[in-house]
Amino acid sequence: MSLADIRLLAESLSKVLEDDKAEDLAFIELQGKSSLADFMIIASGRSGRHVAALADHVAQEAKRLTGRPASVEGMANADWVLIDTGDVIVHLFRPEVREFYNLEKIWMSDQAPHRVRAS
Template sequence: MPSPAGISGFDASSRALNTVLASLEDSKAENIVPIDIQGKSSLGDHMVIASGRSHRHVAAVADHLLKALKDAGFGAARVEGLASADWVLIDSGDVIVHVFRPEVRDFYNLEKMWLAPDLEEETLH
């Protein structure tokens, strides 16, 4: 499947990540944490976790991001959770974005799961 504008997969993935990070910064999302999941998951190349201050802010951050991805040529991303705006998941293919209210983010603590030490590299005796 060709990448947008004939860009290689790596470049398209980096461009998508840059679009996501710029949009989140512009929307005043908080605690933005990009995580490289290449080689760890077939879900995508990058995961980004961010917080909004309230239901309304989470929804506004997600709406702004969806528009930014579409305007940048990445098409319509898949989205879940926008109606309740506690935890919105946006899947653009190469980049998966989670936007949480702070309490929900603390409860699920996705960063701990994805940023934990790689146990495959340790030798168990």
């Protein structure tokens, strides 16, 4: 996939999260920061059930768009679910778990992550 295609995938997954009422959505570009992926999306769900529903929908959309299943970890507890498409990594948290791990701070350089939507 080209970087433009990967960006489109990341934006499409962000849109799924927005439509499903994910909270405090952050979109972080990783080019030049990590070889793990090109984009990271971080969002919160209101409860474990909401996080699991968000993750399921994102994983379905990622498969529809890429033609291959995403790797999904953490669905059993749904406190923190990671969806990895290979090019885009999506972290979904319950709010208190997100606050504890504070991934935005780890991946920020001198710029704040782009907030897609503040809730």
